[in-house]
Amino acid sequence: MIVGYARVSSAGQSLDVQEAVLAEAGCEKTFSEKQSGTSTKSRQALTAALDFVREGDTFTVTRLDRLARSVLDLHQIVERLSAKGCGLRVVQQAGVDTTSSTGKLTLAVLAAVAEFETEIRKERQRDGIARAKEAGVYKGRRATIPVDRVREMHAGGMRPVDIAREMGIGRASVYRLLPPPS
Numbered sequence: 001m002i003v004g005y006a007r008v009s010s011a012g013q014s015l016d017v018q019e020a021v022l023a024e025a026g027c028e029k030t031f032s033e034k035q036s037g038t039s040t041k042s043r044q045a046l047t048a049a050l051d052f053v054r055e056g057d058t059f060t061v062t063r064l065d066r067l068a069r070s071v072l073d074l075h076q077i078v079e080r081l082s083a084k085g086c087g088l089r090v091v092q093q094a095g096v097d098t099t100s101s102t103g104k105l106t107l108a109v110l111a112a113v114a115e116f117e118t119e120i121r122k123e124r125q126r127d128g129i130a131r132a133k134e135a136g137v138y139k140g141r142r143a144t145i146p147v148d149r150v151r152e153m154h155a156g157g158m159r160p161v162d163i164a165r166e167m168g169i170g171r172a173s174v175y176r177l178l179p180p181p182s
Helices: 015-024 046-050 071-083 101-134 147-155 160-167 170-176
Strands: 003-007 027-034 058-061 087-090
Touching: 003 015, 015 027, 015 101, 027 046, 046 071, 071 087, 071 101, 087 101, 101 160, 147 160, 147 170
Parallel strands: 003 027, 003 058, 058 087
Antiparallel strands: none
């Protein structure tokens, strides 16, 4: 049996294209989810798909980055499939088919490249945020609690617990906004 797995990172993205490619590749059953690919943890459809496959099945994805973002995660998935007697096929990256030695080599090289790309993307993001902070553009999230109102209420004699209850915020937030006692 050919078993497919499709994944996108966010709820706003569509699985339609991947599911169509997997159906065209002959997948008889496809597991789909909208979940980040940075880790295999909490990916319920992936777990279900890996549990579902049986000896002789081929686990199929459109691209490697849909399956795993790290070499370690990818190798663990491949090991799990191999232990069950299943192969891995990547439809849109020709040559990735773990039923052959060349396919296994191609898989290892592409996995390393995918992990490298993820790390480079993270570095660029961190650099961009640091530059934005230096330029005064990135200042973090805006305050959602009106500090003046909290201090006014406290100055008027309200206890922090009552301020928190009235404003619908945590007591710790109130204490954090009040000046330290003298």
